[in-house]
Amino acid sequence: MAEEIGSMQLEPIGIIHTPYEKREDIPRQGRLSDEICEIDIFPKFAQGLLDIEQCTHLIVIFWLHLADRSLLTSRPPHDLKKHGVFATRSPSRPNPLALDIVELLQVNGSRLKVKGMDALDGSILLDIKPYSADIDSIPQARIAWQKDGGA
Amino acid sequence: MAEEIGSMQLEPIGIIHTPYEKREDIPRQGRLSDEICEIDIFPKFAQGLLDIEQCTHLIVIFWLHLADRSLLTSRPPHDLKKHGVFATRSPSRPNPLALDIVELLQVNGSRLKVKGMDALDGSILLDIKPYSADIDSIPQARIAWQKDGGA
Secondary structure, three states, rough: OOOHHOOOOOOOOEEOOOOOOOOHHHOOOHHHHEEEEEEEEOHHHHHHHHOOHHEOOEEEEOOOOOOOOOEEEOOOOOOOOOOOOOHHOOOOOOOEEEEEEEEEEEOOOOEEEEEEEOOOEEEEEEHHHHHHHHHOOOOOOOEOOOOOOOO | HHHOOOOEEEEOEEEEOOOOOHHHOOOOOHOOOOOEEEEEEEEHHHHHHHOOOOOOEEEEEOOOOOOOOOOOOOOOOOOOOOHHHHOOOOOOOOOEEEEEEEEEEEEEEEEEEEEEEEEEOOOEEEEEEEEEEHOOOOOOOOEOOOOOOOO
């Protein structure tokens, strides 16, 4: 199988700059905070940003370099019970990929100003996709064990 | 930097079964189709599914094994113009990570029945996260160059 699909080795495409130096600095609902963060795309990949200013919101995928890849259950903050990592947004998971949905505020060359990141400063950028309300917005989605929106 | 962050090598955590054998089989809006697809998590990772049945919708991240990782611009179907790959949902991108937001219909052990996948049959599963309407649903998001919701 590995030969068929080739290597699943990721390549850094940029760096994410946020005010969060340590895990404890990230606010409980960092995704909903008003902090402005910056995403620097490496020059080699800058052409991939063509027309990105036409998107109001982006899906940003980055690498959780501090994650414990061996954990399969995790207790979210303010929860008394452990859940499977695939039922939580815990950074610890076998493939420590994170995604944030952010508001795009400004594009300066290959630097994007965004709102709504909860990444640590210096996180490695892996991918950016346009957020499409038609396919990505599901207001009626529910997580039964979740009382206050934190997963 | 590579030493600091460790290897960004992904590990397959399961296999996705869909009715789509070839790229041409995937309907234009596969994400919105009623086809039932199945996700098989490898036994080694099954514990990570604890409580997943409490989520109505999931974010499924998988590997686009047929992608061309060297492309930085792409012309979406039914579009006359090329856009940067980071402004499109094209499978071709430096890190060929795909995400689908799916409805969870049933959990049988480590097999999930879901609706809304547009993956090729046999795609490699990388991660599953609970979809949270509070942080992931942005009905007002817009993509200016997009006329019919396809990116």
